[in-house]
Amino acid sequence: MTLQQHPTLRHPPSLAVTPAVVAHRGASGYLPEHTLAAYRAAIDLGADDIELDLVSTLDGVLLARHEQELSLTTDVAEHPELADRRTTKVVNGREATGWFADDLTLDEVRRLSARERLPELRPGSAAHDGLHPVPTFDEVLTMLAEESAARGRSIGVLVELKDAAWSAARGLSLEQPLVDDLRRHGLDHARSRVSVMSLESAVLRSLAPVLRVPLIQLLDAPVGPAGLAEIERYADGIGARHNLVVRDVAGTMVASPLVRDAHREWLTVHVWTLRAEAAYLPAPYRGQEAHGDLAGYASLLLDLGVDGLITDHPDLVLAARDRDVAPRRGS
Numbered sequence: 001m002t003l004q005q006h007p008t009l010r011h012p013p014s015l016a017v018t019p020a021v022v023a024h025r026g027a028s029g030y031l032p033e034h035t036l037a038a039y040r041a042a043i044d045l046g047a048d049d050i051e052l053d054l055v056s057t058l059d060g061v062l063l064a065r066h067e068q069e070l071s072l073t074t075d076v077a078e079h080p081e082l083a084d085r086r087t088t089k090v091v092n093g094r095e096a097t098g099w100f101a102d103d104l105t106l107d108e109v110r111r112l113s114a115r116e117r118l119p120e121l122r123p124g125s126a127a128h129d130g131l132h133p134v135p136t137f138d139e140v141l142t143m144l145a146e147e148s149a150a151r152g153r154s155i156g157v158l159v160e161l162k163d164a165a166w167s168a169a170r171g172l173s174l175e176q177p178l179v180d181d182l183r184r185h186g187l188d189h190a191r192s193r194v195s196v197m198s199l200e201s202a203v204l205r206s207l208a209p210v211l212r213v214p215l216i217q218l219l220d221a222p223v224g225p226a227g228l229a230e231i232e233r234y235a236d237g238i239g240a241r242h243n244l245v246v247r248d249v250a251g252t253m254v255a256s257p258l259v260r261d262a263h264r265e266w267l268t269v270h271v272w273t274l275r276a277e278a279a280y281l282p283a284p285y286r287g288q289e290a291h292g293d294l295a296g297y298a299s300l301l302l303d304l305g306v307d308g309l310i311t312d313h314p315d316l317v318l319a320a321r322d323r324d325v326a327p328r329r330g331s
Contacts, residue, residue, distance in 0.1 A: 018325060020308040021318045022158055023047035024273050025066065029312035031125050032114040033073060034064040035132035036143050043147050047314040049156035049193070050144070051272075054137055055163070056172040061106045062137035062181060067091075068163060071098040074112040074134060082108065091166055102172055109134055121277060137178070141185045156193035158239075158270070158310070160218065164203040175207060188212050197239055201231075208234040216270065219244060222256070228265045237268030237307070245271055245304060248282040259305045270308035271301055276316055295320040 026038025027045055039050050053066045068091055070076045076099040077086075085104065088097040101109070112134050119126035135143075140157070148155045161174045168174070178196065182188045189212050197216040198204050204215045214236035222244055223231070231238060238258075246255045262269045275281070278292035286292040298309055298320040311317045 018048075019302055019306060019321055020048040020156070020270075021046075021314050021321055022049040022051050022156075022270065022308050022310040023314040024051050024310045024312050025053070026050055027312070027314060029122065029125070029276060031128055032116045032132060034066065034135070035114045036135050036139065037128070037132050039140065039143060040147065042314050043151070043155055045315040046318050047155075049158055049308075051158040051160065051310055052137075052140060053160045053162045054174060054178065055101045056167050056174055056177065057101055057104055057106050057109055058172075059105045060172060060177055062174065062177045063101055063109060064135050064137060064140055065101060066162065067096075068100045068102060068166075069096045069098040070101055070104075070112065070134075073117050074114055075130060076112050079111060082111075091163055102167065102170055106136070121279075137181050138184075141181060141187065145185065154193050156195070158195045158197055158216070160197040161200075161203055164198060164200050175203060175210075179207075179210060182211070182213070190214075195237070201234070205234045214268075216268070218272075223258070225261050225264075228261050228267060232265040232267055235267070237270065238262055239270040239272055239308075239310070242271045242274060242301065243282075245269070245301060245306065246282075248284060251284060253282060253284060253300060255304050263305065268307040269305070270310055271306050272310040274298060274301075274309055274311035274313070274317060276313040299324050 023042030025033035027041035028038055031038040031041050034052060042050055052064045054062045055065045055068050056062060076082060082099060085099050088095060089100060113130045114132045114134055115129040116122055116126035144155050144157060164174045187194050192213060195214040195216050196207060197218050199218040201217060204217060208215060216237040216239045217231045217235045218239040220241050240258060245258055246253050259269050274294060276291045276294040278286040278290060281292040281297055285297045294313060294316045298317045301309060302321060302324050309317050
C-alpha cells in the first residue's frame with residue numbers, strides 16, 4: 001500500500017475547550033517509559049492523552065521507543081546472542097553507540113525487557129526493570145481501545161515520529177506503517193483522538209494530504225509570526241519546549257508571545273516536557289527538595305493559555321489543571 005491523498009480531507013478545528021494533560025511516554029515519572037504498564041498507570045491517574053514516540057524495526061514494525069538506540073531503556077546489552085549487533089551510527093548529526101531498533105527484527109525485540117532511563121533519579125521506577133516488554137504501536141492502539149471501552153471515556157494519543165528522514169534513508173518508512181496501523185484500527189478520522197507530531201516538517205507535509213487526524217509541528221527553537229503562518233499551511237498545532245513559552249530571567253518568569261501568536265493562526269499549543277524533579281524546573285519552582293513545584297509551574301503555563309501539558313507526572317499536573325480550570329468555567 002502506498003500513501004495516497006484523500007480527496008475530501010478536512011482537518012478538525014484546532015483549539016480544545018479544556019487544556020489536556022498528556023502523559024509523556026506514559027506515567028514515566030513512576031514506571032519505565034513506553035511500556036503498556038506506564039500507559040495504563042497514566043490512564044489510572046486520569047491523563048486525557050498519552051504521548052508516545054515511534055521507531056522502526058528492521059522488518060518495518062513500529063515500536064514505542066524514544067530513540068533508535070535501545071540500550072538506555074532496555075536490557076539489550078544483556079543478550080549475548082545480540083552482541084554482534086552493537087555498532088556506532090550517526091543519527092541526525094549525533095553519534096551513538098549501542099543496539100539500534102532498525103538492526104533488530106520484531107522477533108528479536110520480543111526478547112527484550114524495558115528498564116528505567118534515569119535509575120538514580122527514579123529508583124522506584126527502576127525497581128520495575130525487566131518486568132515489561134517493548135510494545136508495538138499496534139499493541140498500544142489495542143490497549144487504548146480496551147481501556148477507553150472499560151472506562152467509558154475516550155483516551156487520546158499523541159504520536160511522535162522519530163528521525164523519519166533518517167529512517168527513510170535506510171529504506172524504512174515511518175509514514176506508511178503509521179497510516180496502515182491507524183486505518184487498521186479505524187482511527188484515521190477527525191474524531192479519533194489521535195494526533196501525529198514531528199520535529200521534521202517534511203514528514204508532516206507528506207502526511208497532511210493523507211491523514212484526517214491533526215498534525216502537530218514540534219518546536220525546540222523560537223519561531224515568529226511568519227514561521228507560525230507557514231506551519232498553519234500543513235499542521236493544526238505546535239508542540240513547544242516549555243521554555244519557548246516562558247523562561248526564567250534572573251529569577252523572574254517572562255512570557256513570550258508564542259501562545260498568542262500561535263492562537264492567532266488557529267494553532268493549538270502543547271508544551272513539553274514537564275517533570276517534577278527540581279533539576280528540570282525553572283529556578284523559581286525548584287525549592288530545596290528533590291521534587292519542586294511542578295503544579296505551580298503548570299498553573300503558570302495554563303494561565304498563559306496553553307492547550308496541552310505534556311508531563312512525566314500526570315497526577316500532579318492534573319491537580320493543577322482541575323484546580324485552575326474549574327473557577328474559569330464558573331465565571
